[in-house]
Amino acid sequence: TIPSAIEARLNRPLLLERLIESQERMIKNYPKEKVTEGLTNLTKMLLNIAPDVKKATEVHAALIDEDKHKHKNTKIDDKTDVDESEQVKKRQEKLQKFIPDGYEANYIKAYRKCQDKPGGPILSGVPESRFEAYARAYAGCGIHTNVPYRRSYARIYESVAAGTHSNEKKYGEQWLERPGDIVGRMIRLEPLDVDRHLEKFFIMTNGDVYKENNAYEPVEIWGFEQDGPFKNPQEMRKSFVFQRKMNEAGFAIVESLTNNMVGVIMLTNDNPSNLTISLELPIVKPSSEGTAESIEACFLLMDRLFALGYRRIQLSIDSMDTKRKKLSGQLGFTQEGMILKDMVVKESNRDSIIYGMLNSDWDNGARGVLFKKLHGGKTWRADQENTKKEDTLDEQETFLAKQKEEEKGEREDKDEETKN
Numbered sequence: 001t002i003p004s005a006i007e008a009r010l011n012r013p014l015l016l017e018r019l020i021e022s023q024e025r026m027i028k029n030y031p032k033e034k035v036t037e038g039l040t041n042l043t044k045m046l047l048n049i050a051p052d053v054k055k056a057t058e059v060h061a062a063l064i065d066e067d068k069h070k071h072k073n074t075k076i077d078d079k080t081d082v083d084e085s086e087q088v089k090k091r092q093e094k095l096q097k098f099i100p101d102g103y104e105a106n107y108i109k110a111y112r113k114c115q116d117k118p119g120g121p122i123l124s125g126v127p128e129s130r131f132e133a134y135a136r137a138y139a140g141c142g143i144h145t146n147v148p149y150r151r152s153y154a155r156i157y158e159s160v161a162a163g164t165h166s167n168e169k170k171y172g173e174q175w176l177e178r179p180g181d182i183v184g185r186m187i188r189l190e191p192l193d194v195d196r197h198l199e200k201f202f203i204m205t206n207g208d209v210y211k212e213n214n215a216y217e218p219v220e221i222w223g224f225e226q227d228g229p230f231k232n233p234q235e236m237r238k239s240f241v242f243q244r245k246m247n248e249a250g251f252a253i254v255e256s257l258t259n260n261m262v263g264v265i266m267l268t269n270d271n272p273s274n275l276t277i278s279l280e281l282p283i284v285k286p287s288s289e290g291t292a293e294s295i296e297a298c299f300l301l302m303d304r305l306f307a308l309g310y311r312r313i314q315l316s317i318d319s320m321d322t323k324r325k326k327l328s329g330q331l332g333f334t335q336e337g338m339i340l341k342d343m344v345v346k347e348s349n350r351d352s353i354i355y356g357m358l359n360s361d362w363d364n365g366a367r368g369v370l371f372k373k374l375h376g377g378k379t380w381r382a383d384q385e386n387t388k389k390e391d392t393l394d395e396q397e398t399f400l401a402k403q404k405e406e407e408k409g410e411r412e413d414k415d416e417e418t419k420n
Contacts, residue, residue, distance in 0.1 A: 050179030149307035
């Protein structure tokens with residue numbers, strides 16, 4: 001049976017024929033907006049950063065072979081040591097090209113911090129696993145996210161990736177293969193890719209029996225969307241799901257435990273001039289709507305967006321879509337109003353309810369509520385305590401470094417006076 005809200009949506013009156021003709025005529029006044037199946041700049045900005053390990057390894061191996069060849073054909077003399085140090089320097093410079101800005105410094109800093117205070121028991125046989133997990137997650141957040149966010153994200157990643165020996169192996173291999181993925185406790189976000197995700201997403205949303213789920217009417221998923229249901233993967237490929245505008249980003253939601261894809265989540269209307277963006281709530285199979293996986297997918301994106309400097313995240317939801325209205329409340333969004341006849345969806349009027357989340361709301365409680373839902377109150381308290389302690393330590397280190405610099409300057413001034 002189709003839910004009553006979907007039935008109401010399907011029975012909504014179509015636009016008058018003259019309005020449809022007007023729409024078609026006016027659209028022709030403008031060039032088609034550029035779309036892409038590849039990674040947009042917004043997607044790239046949100047993904048984790050990491051060294052290009054594969055290329056760096058290839059270059060390193062080539063440089064070593066080159067050095068061996070030179071040594072065979074070079075006579076040893078007094079200049080050998082100087083030449084070797086120059087070669088090492090050049091090799092380091094070439095390898096540095098494969099390391100993102102700030103990654104190395106942040107990695108070393110985070111590694112040492114975790115050594116001083118690991119987030120859990122050290123695994124036997126691999127004592128460095130926690131330090132490495134924390135460091136690669138912290139450094140992976142990049143230099144443009146705020147420091148409290150990096151610590152929090154890294155602690156959650158460390159707790160999952162270094163909690164057991166099997167996870168240590170699994171997440172280590174995963175990082176080498178897909179270092180850009182945004183990783184949570186239950187799910188990870190992979191940038192949408194036609195070859196990797198199209199077939200899976202079509203199969204799970206076309207209404208047929210899928211894994212443990214019974215068959216259903218696909219209109220339950222696509223009834224409120226601008227496109228769909230789709231007859232085949234090729235038709236889905238041409239839709240808004242895989243054809244993204246330049247100011248949009250799309251991610252596949254993948255379960256960490258099973259590696260099964262459970263849905264798609266998107267960002268639209270990126271407006272860097274005003275530091276605002278729109279979140280499109282997850283498109284998932286009916287049995288996954290409103291689950292912890294859907295909430296964590298939203299949390300991971302919202303947390304990163306605010307850490308990067310956005311001031312406002314907006315939701316625009318069909319006024320008849322009861323399930324998404326409920327999810328917006330679970331996420332802590334504030335309803336701001338309704339826009340009548342806001343959109344034309346499947347040749348019918350759509351009234352939109354607008355919800356907003358401000359960075360101040362996020363910092364002053366909304367983040368904490370969602371964090372506790374996903375990870376529990378105990379983890380939240382530990383996260384807050386860690387942030388306070390790290391802030392204090394950072395202040396002390398900054399003060400000592402400044403003091404040391406001032407003392408150095410005073411010594412240099414005295415030495416200068418003595419010379420004169």
